[in-house]
Amino acid sequence: MRIAMIGTGYVGLVSGLCFSDFGHEVVCVDKHEGKIAGLRDGRIPIYEPGLDALLARNVAEGRLSFTTDLHEAVTGADAVFIAVGTPSRRGDGHADLSYVYAAAKEIALAATAPTVVVTKSTVPVGTNREVARILRETRPDLTFAVASNPEFLREGAAIEDFMKPDRVVVGLDGNGDHARTVMADIYKPLFLRDFPIVYTDLESAEMIKYAANAFLAAKITFINEVAALCEKVGADVKAVSKGIGLDGRIGAKFLHAGPGYGGSCFPKDTNAFAQTGQDYGVPLRLTEAVIEVNEAVKTRMVDKILALAEGSLRGKTVAVLGVTFKPNTDDMREAPSLTIIPALQKAGATVRAVDPQGRREGEHLLPGVEWADDPYTAAQGAHLVTVLTEWNQFRALDLRRLAGAMAEPRMADLRNVYGAEEARAAGFTAYDSVGRQGFG
Numbered sequence: 001m002r003i004a005m006i007g008t009g010y011v012g013l014v015s016g017l018c019f020s021d022f023g024h025e026v027v028c029v030d031k032h033e034g035k036i037a038g039l040r041d042g043r044i045p046i047y048e049p050g051l052d053a054l055l056a057r058n059v060a061e062g063r064l065s066f067t068t069d070l071h072e073a074v075t076g077a078d079a080v081f082i083a084v085g086t087p088s089r090r091g092d093g094h095a096d097l098s099y100v101y102a103a104a105k106e107i108a109l110a111a112t113a114p115t116v117v118v119t120k121s122t123v124p125v126g127t128n129r130e131v132a133r134i135l136r137e138t139r140p141d142l143t144f145a146v147a148s149n150p151e152f153l154r155e156g157a158a159i160e161d162f163m164k165p166d167r168v169v170v171g172l173d174g175n176g177d178h179a180r181t182v183m184a185d186i187y188k189p190l191f192l193r194d195f196p197i198v199y200t201d202l203e204s205a206e207m208i209k210y211a212a213n214a215f216l217a218a219k220i221t222f223i224n225e226v227a228a229l230c231e232k233v234g235a236d237v238k239a240v241s242k243g244i245g246l247d248g249r250i251g252a253k254f255l256h257a258g259p260g261y262g263g264s265c266f267p268k269d270t271n272a273f274a275q276t277g278q279d280y281g282v283p284l285r286l287t288e289a290v291i292e293v294n295e296a297v298k299t300r301m302v303d304k305i306l307a308l309a310e311g312s313l314r315g316k317t318v319a320v321l322g323v324t325f326k327p328n329t330d331d332m333r334e335a336p337s338l339t340i341i342p343a344l345q346k347a348g349a350t351v352r353a354v355d356p357q358g359r360r361e362g363e364h365l366l367p368g369v370e371w372a373d374d375p376y377t378a379a380q381g382a383h384l385v386t387v388l389t390e391w392n393q394f395r396a397l398d399l400r401r402l403a404g405a406m407a408e409p410r411m412a413d414l415r416n417v418y419g420a421e422e423a424r425a426a427g428f429t430a431y432d433s434v435g436r437q438g439f440g
């Protein structure tokens with residue numbers, strides 16, 4: 001199979017590299033010249049464990065190449081994947097589909113033979129039919145088949161998720177037999193492990209992606225609300241999560257209380273899903289509430305930190321451990337840190353942050369933040385330390401050393417990594433976490 005992958009962001013790059021590792025011939029395209037030049041030199045533009053080895057192997061074996069020339073990539077391809085961004089449109093929360101439609105038009109102009117065009121980007125219901133219309137309108141002389149193949153990988157574990165997916169979803173239109181065969185051939189290497197492939201229509205495939213993300217965002221938000229109540233009634237949200245998560249109907253994943261969901265998917269996808277509901281006159285009230293509650297969760301975290309600092313952060317230094325939206329990624333899009341840190345600065349605090357991979361983006365997005373190389377340096381002379389992202393590097397800290405470095409040893413552990421007794425024993429004078437009892 002010859003595959004062209006349009007867009008080499010988190011999804012396009014991982015998908016392109018994994019498809020080439022399956023044995024397909026893959027050409028990855030991006031408009032960003034620096035990205036393509038770097039990839040040609042073997043440099044991965046994002047932090048994602050394992051990608052560098054995959055890149056080196058598949059380039060060396062001659063199956064993988066990179067170009068800025070979409071025309072060259074599309075010529076002779078059996079399938080062209082669209083994996084460009086679909087960010088929130090400024091102002092109304094709808095998905096901005098301009099990159100998808102522009103890519104569709106470029107593909108149509110470049111195609112020289114009947115081609116299967118597959119949308120991997122997360123797109124609202126109706127988008128694939130519009131892609132099909134654009135292809136037809138631009139090149140009435142060619143036949144295109146359109147497929148929807150939403151991606152479910154998680155940043156930080158992207159290769160594992162791509163290679164061992166819970167399922168692959170393929171949406172086809174009414175007469176999509178050729179597209180179905182091409183998609184089956186592309187994913188055939190996965191058949192060795194018996195994994196489910198869900199063939200459906202275009203609209204259902206589009207809905208599956210949004211419904212999945214809205215459900216997961218709701219699950220996180222549910223436990224975050226339960227956590228707030230746990231604090232008031234004297235319960236421990238970790239025990240509650242465990243107690244409900246062991247019920248097979250509920251499941252243990254996505255039940256960790258914390259500072260609210262963030263990242264490049266949940267915020268924009270819940271917004272776009274809610275907007276689709278409004279557009280069709282079927283308000284998705286649960287999803288709308290999830291969006292609202294998640295914002296309130298972030299504010300609650302700021303209030304927690306303020307309370308721990310006895311109501312004032314003026315002239316104080318706060319050490320922030322972790323700024324990315326989750327560990328093992330450098331992605332800062334919609335990270336809770338982008339709300340929480342500016343709020344701390346507004347309250348008069350100097351923020352000193354440390355993050356294994358987030359600094360480069362963080363330096364642009366978080367003006368006024370001082371950066372440290374390790375947690376102990378960040379905490380030196382600080383009046384409060386807060387764990388915002390549970391990187392492995394922050395999970396087994398020498399708490400005694402950390403407390404000893406601080407001017408006032410107070411900790412806001414917003415990922416529930418440590419515990420009140422542990423913090424007290426290490427010399428902290430105040431400790432708070434999410435959904436559990438603190439002190440000080």
Ligand code: NAD
Pocket residue numbers: 006007008009010011012029030031032035070083084085086099102103106120121122123151152153154155264265
């Ligand atoms: P991204 O912003 O990291 O990357 C998009 C890339 O596409 C950029 O490098 C951009 O330069 C390139 N691009 C845009 N238009 C182009 C064109 N016409 N030709 C060539 N290149 C072009 O985006 P991402 O995080 O990889 O997300 C892509 C899609 O996948 C989105 O719809 C997203 O919702 C979805 N998705 C993302 C994740 C994730 O974890 N990031 C997971 C599942 C699904």
